[in-house]
Amino acid sequence: MHNLVKEGVPAEDAWQLVREGEGELPAGDLILPLARFVSGERAPHGRTAAWFAPDDDPLAAAADVLALPLLAVDFPAFTDGRGYSVGRLLRERRAFAGELRAIGDVQRDQLHFLHQVGFDSFAIRADLNAADAAGALADFSAGCQTSWRRRQGRGLHV
Template structure:
């Protein structure tokens, strides 16, 4: 996967292959990100490579609950810039389901979204291919504070004490 920001830096070595088609072929040793239905069919089988899941905006993340401890990566799809359902899925995975693995935003991911995505728990971002990951990286630092409680800072700004 190209144009990837991971843990605040541009990633140069990522072996994950995003396979959006339910019937996409892959080798047994490949590290693959599969749509939820395909992941549920394949997991626990004979696949020797890494296995991760792609959640569409209408996917039910609760279906992953029994597998969360073993999942190294969950990718959440943003099919359009204006589709914000992935934010809710990410926050649910981090806060209610206590998912601690890599949470990757994929699809129509742009610089303007990165700061907000990080606040709900994303730690890697597959930037759209027609955009520069180096320029998008600056989007993580667009805002120094958030007013509301977030995954990164659960206490809202109003309740934080500032010492002199």
């Protein structure tokens, strides 16, 4: 993933995303499917993170998952909003304090709303411009509902 917005700006990405069905793990920092992490797989030479599919239950995540430095949530299609709930549950009910990343079909129009529910990094679609997408975080001065960031006293700005 090289099209990353983190802390409100385009950023370099040290993590490699491993999708379902991919075989041997490469070297480096890896984001593994949750099921592979739970089964005991780890990055052979680097840090390990995990990603949730839209139908994975974040309330069932074990403590070792919540202790990871990064959790990602997959948005397989722009129109699939289940990941918003997964992210919000990870932040609010599971108190996940690490980096929460949106992956998959992530587009500029989603960033403000993803940020509002607790995401702080965004691996936007490869055909989109990261600098342009980062501007979406400043499109609105307030959300239409109480956000996770506002409840945490962090405001809505990155």
